[in-house]
Amino acid sequence: MMYETLRDECYEANLQLPKLGLVLFTFGNVSAADRDKAVFAIKPSGVPYDRLKPADIVIMDYDARVVDGSLRPSSDTKTHALLYKTWSDIGGITHTHSTYAVAWAQAGRDIPIFGTTHADHTHQDIPCAPVLTDAMIEGDYEHETGNQIFDVFRQKGLSYRETEMVLLQNHGPFTWGKTAEKSVYNAAVLEELARMAYLTLQINPETPRIKDTLRMKHYERKHGSNAYYGQGC
Numbered sequence: 001m002m003y004e005t006l007r008d009e010c011y012e013a014n015l016q017l018p019k020l021g022l023v024l025f026t027f028g029n030v031s032a033a034d035r036d037k038a039v040f041a042i043k044p045s046g047v048p049y050d051r052l053k054p055a056d057i058v059i060m061d062y063d064a065r066v067v068d069g070s071l072r073p074s075s076d077t078k079t080h081a082l083l084y085k086t087w088s089d090i091g092g093i094t095h096t097h098s099t100y101a102v103a104w105a106q107a108g109r110d111i112p113i114f115g116t117t118h119a120d121h122t123h124q125d126i127p128c129a130p131v132l133t134d135a136m137i138e139g140d141y142e143h144e145t146g147n148q149i150f151d152v153f154r155q156k157g158l159s160y161r162e163t164e165m166v167l168l169q170n171h172g173p174f175t176w177g178k179t180a181e182k183s184v185y186n187a188a189v190l191e192e193l194a195r196m197a198y199l200t201l202q203i204n205p206e207t208p209r210i211k212d213t214l215r216m217k218h219y220e221r222k223h224g225s226n227a228y229y230g231q232g233c
Protein backbone atom coordinates (compact mmCIF):
# COMPACT_ATOMS: atom_id res chain seq x y z
CA MET A 1 0.00 0.00 0.00
CA MET A 2 2.96 2.28 0.65
CA TYR A 3 3.42 3.12 -3.03
CA GLU A 4 -0.20 3.08 -4.16
CA THR A 5 -0.41 6.78 -5.07
CA LEU A 6 2.89 6.65 -6.96
CA ARG A 7 1.84 3.48 -8.83
CA ASP A 8 -1.46 5.13 -9.80
CA GLU A 9 0.32 8.26 -11.05
CA CYS A 10 2.70 6.16 -13.15
CA TYR A 11 -0.10 3.93 -14.46
CA GLU A 12 -2.28 6.88 -15.53
CA ALA A 13 0.66 8.59 -17.24
CA ASN A 14 1.56 5.41 -19.16
CA LEU A 15 -2.01 5.04 -20.40
CA GLN A 16 -1.77 8.51 -21.93
CA LEU A 17 0.89 7.32 -24.42
CA PRO A 18 -1.40 5.16 -26.62
CA LYS A 19 -4.25 7.68 -26.19
CA LEU A 20 -2.03 10.44 -27.57
CA GLY A 21 -0.85 8.25 -30.45
CA LEU A 22 2.74 8.28 -29.19
CA VAL A 23 3.25 4.48 -28.98
CA LEU A 24 2.41 1.22 -30.74
CA PHE A 25 2.24 -2.16 -28.95
CA THR A 26 4.57 -2.10 -25.92
CA PHE A 27 6.90 0.68 -27.18
CA GLY A 28 7.65 3.39 -24.68
CA ASN A 29 7.54 3.87 -20.94
CA VAL A 30 6.79 6.52 -18.35
CA SER A 31 8.18 6.73 -14.82
CA ALA A 32 7.13 8.88 -11.85
CA ALA A 33 9.37 9.81 -8.90
CA ASP A 34 8.55 10.24 -5.21
CA ARG A 35 11.42 12.45 -4.03
CA ASP A 36 10.52 12.12 -0.33
CA LYS A 37 10.79 8.34 -0.50
CA ALA A 38 13.74 8.48 -2.97
CA VAL A 39 12.11 6.00 -5.36
CA PHE A 40 10.48 6.00 -8.76
CA ALA A 41 7.72 3.91 -10.32
CA ILE A 42 8.10 2.54 -13.85
CA LYS A 43 6.17 0.43 -16.33
CA PRO A 44 7.07 -3.26 -16.36
CA SER A 45 8.87 -4.59 -19.43
CA GLY A 46 6.82 -5.88 -22.37
CA VAL A 47 3.33 -5.57 -20.86
CA PRO A 48 0.81 -4.21 -23.41
CA TYR A 49 -0.96 -1.01 -22.33
CA ASP A 50 -4.41 -2.61 -22.50
CA ARG A 51 -3.35 -5.30 -20.02
CA LEU A 52 -1.39 -3.03 -17.69
CA LYS A 53 -2.66 -2.75 -14.09
CA PRO A 54 -1.49 -0.33 -11.37
CA ALA A 55 -0.23 -3.29 -9.31
CA ASP A 56 2.12 -4.25 -12.20
CA ILE A 57 4.09 -1.00 -11.84
CA VAL A 58 7.58 -1.60 -10.41
CA ILE A 59 9.13 0.57 -7.68
CA MET A 60 12.87 1.26 -8.08
CA ASP A 61 15.58 3.25 -6.32
CA TYR A 62 17.90 5.70 -8.13
CA ASP A 63 20.57 3.00 -8.47
CA ALA A 64 18.07 0.94 -10.50
CA ARG A 65 17.42 -1.66 -7.79
CA VAL A 66 13.91 -3.05 -7.39
CA VAL A 67 12.34 -1.81 -4.15
CA ASP A 68 8.87 -3.28 -4.63
CA GLY A 69 7.08 -5.24 -7.34
CA SER A 70 7.08 -8.71 -8.86
CA LEU A 71 7.53 -7.98 -12.58
CA ARG A 72 10.72 -7.07 -14.41
CA PRO A 73 10.95 -3.28 -14.91
CA SER A 74 11.21 -1.61 -18.32
CA SER A 75 14.48 -2.37 -20.11
CA ASP A 76 15.17 1.40 -20.11
CA THR A 77 15.05 1.60 -16.31
CA LYS A 78 18.76 2.37 -15.83
CA THR A 79 18.44 5.45 -18.06
CA HIS A 80 15.52 6.70 -15.95
CA ALA A 81 17.42 5.98 -12.70
CA LEU A 82 20.50 7.92 -13.78
CA LEU A 83 18.45 10.92 -14.89
CA TYR A 84 16.62 11.00 -11.51
CA LYS A 85 19.88 10.59 -9.61
CA THR A 86 21.65 13.40 -11.46
CA TRP A 87 18.80 15.87 -12.08
CA SER A 88 17.43 15.91 -8.55
CA ASP A 89 14.35 18.08 -9.15
CA ILE A 90 12.69 16.20 -12.03
CA GLY A 91 9.62 14.13 -11.12
CA GLY A 92 8.75 12.26 -14.30
CA ILE A 93 10.37 10.81 -17.44
CA THR A 94 8.84 9.59 -20.70
CA HIS A 95 10.44 7.57 -23.48
CA THR A 96 8.63 6.84 -26.74
CA HIS A 97 9.39 5.87 -30.33
CA SER A 98 6.96 8.46 -31.74
CA THR A 99 7.29 8.71 -35.50
CA TYR A 100 8.49 12.24 -36.28
CA ALA A 101 10.79 12.52 -33.27
CA VAL A 102 12.35 9.18 -34.24
CA ALA A 103 12.74 10.35 -37.86
CA TRP A 104 14.88 13.30 -36.67
CA ALA A 105 16.80 11.00 -34.31
CA GLN A 106 17.49 8.52 -37.11
CA ALA A 107 18.71 11.37 -39.30
CA GLY A 108 20.97 12.44 -36.42
CA ARG A 109 19.71 16.03 -36.56
CA ASP A 110 18.85 18.58 -33.89
CA ILE A 111 15.33 19.98 -34.43
CA PRO A 112 15.83 23.65 -35.40
CA ILE A 113 13.67 26.28 -33.77
CA PHE A 114 11.56 27.70 -36.61
CA GLY A 115 8.53 29.18 -34.86
CA THR A 116 6.70 30.33 -31.77
CA THR A 117 5.14 26.93 -30.99
CA HIS A 118 8.67 25.67 -30.37
CA ALA A 119 9.73 28.89 -28.56
CA ASP A 120 6.74 28.59 -26.18
CA HIS A 121 8.33 25.39 -24.84
CA THR A 122 12.07 25.93 -25.16
CA HIS A 123 14.24 28.66 -26.68
CA GLN A 124 16.84 26.19 -28.00
CA ASP A 125 17.05 23.70 -30.85
CA ILE A 126 16.10 20.28 -29.49
CA PRO A 127 19.42 18.46 -29.20
CA CYS A 128 20.18 15.10 -30.78
CA ALA A 129 22.81 13.22 -28.75
CA PRO A 130 25.29 11.33 -30.97
CA VAL A 131 25.02 7.57 -31.28
CA LEU A 132 26.77 5.72 -28.45
CA THR A 133 30.25 4.28 -28.97
CA ASP A 134 30.67 0.50 -29.36
CA ALA A 135 32.13 0.34 -25.85
CA MET A 136 29.07 2.10 -24.43
CA ILE A 137 26.68 -0.15 -26.37
CA GLU A 138 28.47 -3.35 -25.38
CA GLY A 139 28.93 -2.15 -21.78
CA ASP A 140 26.22 -0.81 -19.49
CA TYR A 141 24.09 0.37 -22.42
CA GLU A 142 21.06 1.89 -20.67
CA HIS A 143 23.22 3.63 -18.03
CA GLU A 144 25.50 5.01 -20.78
CA THR A 145 22.42 6.27 -22.62
CA GLY A 146 21.88 8.56 -19.62
CA ASN A 147 25.51 9.70 -19.77
CA GLN A 148 25.12 10.48 -23.46
CA ILE A 149 22.17 12.74 -22.63
CA PHE A 150 24.22 14.62 -20.00
CA ASP A 151 27.11 14.96 -22.48
CA VAL A 152 25.05 16.64 -25.19
CA PHE A 153 23.54 19.06 -22.66
CA ARG A 154 27.04 19.92 -21.37
CA GLN A 155 28.53 20.31 -24.85
CA LYS A 156 25.76 22.56 -26.09
CA GLY A 157 25.51 24.53 -22.83
CA LEU A 158 21.84 23.63 -22.38
CA SER A 159 19.80 23.57 -19.18
CA TYR A 160 17.60 20.53 -18.55
CA ARG A 161 15.15 22.88 -16.82
CA GLU A 162 14.77 24.98 -19.98
CA THR A 163 14.86 22.15 -22.52
CA GLU A 164 12.95 19.18 -21.13
CA MET A 165 13.53 16.96 -24.17
CA VAL A 166 16.30 15.25 -26.10
CA LEU A 167 16.75 12.89 -29.05
CA LEU A 168 19.22 10.00 -29.11
CA GLN A 169 20.66 9.31 -32.52
CA ASN A 170 19.32 6.15 -34.19
CA HIS A 171 16.91 5.68 -31.28
CA GLY A 172 14.34 8.25 -30.20
CA PRO A 173 13.20 10.81 -27.66
CA PHE A 174 13.36 11.12 -23.88
CA THR A 175 11.39 13.90 -22.18
CA TRP A 176 11.04 14.86 -18.51
CA GLY A 177 9.33 17.35 -16.24
CA LYS A 178 8.24 18.15 -12.68
CA THR A 179 5.69 15.31 -12.85
CA ALA A 180 5.09 12.18 -14.93
CA GLU A 181 2.10 13.93 -16.51
CA LYS A 182 4.30 16.88 -17.57
CA SER A 183 6.85 14.50 -19.10
CA VAL A 184 4.06 12.93 -21.20
CA TYR A 185 2.86 16.40 -22.20
CA ASN A 186 6.43 17.18 -23.29
CA ALA A 187 6.58 13.95 -25.32
CA ALA A 188 3.43 15.00 -27.20
CA VAL A 189 4.76 18.54 -27.71
CA LEU A 190 8.07 17.20 -28.99
CA GLU A 191 6.30 14.97 -31.51
CA GLU A 192 4.32 17.96 -32.78
CA LEU A 193 7.42 20.20 -33.00
CA ALA A 194 9.24 17.43 -34.89
CA ARG A 195 6.34 17.16 -37.35
CA MET A 196 6.08 20.92 -37.86
CA ALA A 197 9.83 21.30 -38.43
CA TYR A 198 9.80 18.41 -40.92
CA LEU A 199 6.93 19.97 -42.89
CA THR A 200 8.59 23.40 -42.80
CA LEU A 201 11.72 22.01 -44.43
CA GLN A 202 9.62 20.22 -47.05
CA ILE A 203 8.07 23.54 -48.09
CA ASN A 204 11.37 25.44 -47.94
CA PRO A 205 14.61 23.56 -47.22
CA GLU A 206 16.35 26.93 -46.70
CA THR A 207 13.98 28.15 -43.96
CA PRO A 208 15.96 30.22 -41.42
CA ARG A 209 15.48 29.88 -37.67
CA ILE A 210 13.03 32.20 -35.94
CA LYS A 211 14.64 35.57 -35.18
CA ASP A 212 15.95 36.15 -31.65
CA THR A 213 13.50 38.85 -30.53
CA LEU A 214 10.45 36.72 -31.36
CA ARG A 215 12.09 33.55 -30.01
CA MET A 216 12.86 35.10 -26.62
CA LYS A 217 9.57 37.04 -26.46
CA HIS A 218 7.62 33.81 -26.66
CA TYR A 219 9.88 31.90 -24.31
CA GLU A 220 10.08 34.64 -21.66
CA ARG A 221 6.39 35.50 -21.59
CA LYS A 222 5.70 31.89 -20.60
CA HIS A 223 8.79 30.95 -18.58
CA GLY A 224 10.67 34.17 -17.70
CA SER A 225 10.73 35.99 -14.34
CA ASN A 226 7.95 38.31 -15.58
CA ALA A 227 5.88 35.61 -17.28
CA TYR A 228 2.37 36.72 -18.13
CA TYR A 229 0.98 33.78 -20.15
CA GLY A 230 -2.08 31.99 -18.68
CA GLN A 231 -3.92 32.82 -15.46
CA GLY A 232 -1.06 32.52 -12.99
CA CYS A 233 -1.75 30.81 -9.70
Ligand SMILES: [Zn+2]
Pocket residue numbers: 095096097171172
Ligand atom coordinates in the same frame (compact mmCIF):
# COMPACT_ATOMS: atom_id res chain seq x y z
ZN1 LIG B 1 13.55 2.97 -26.95
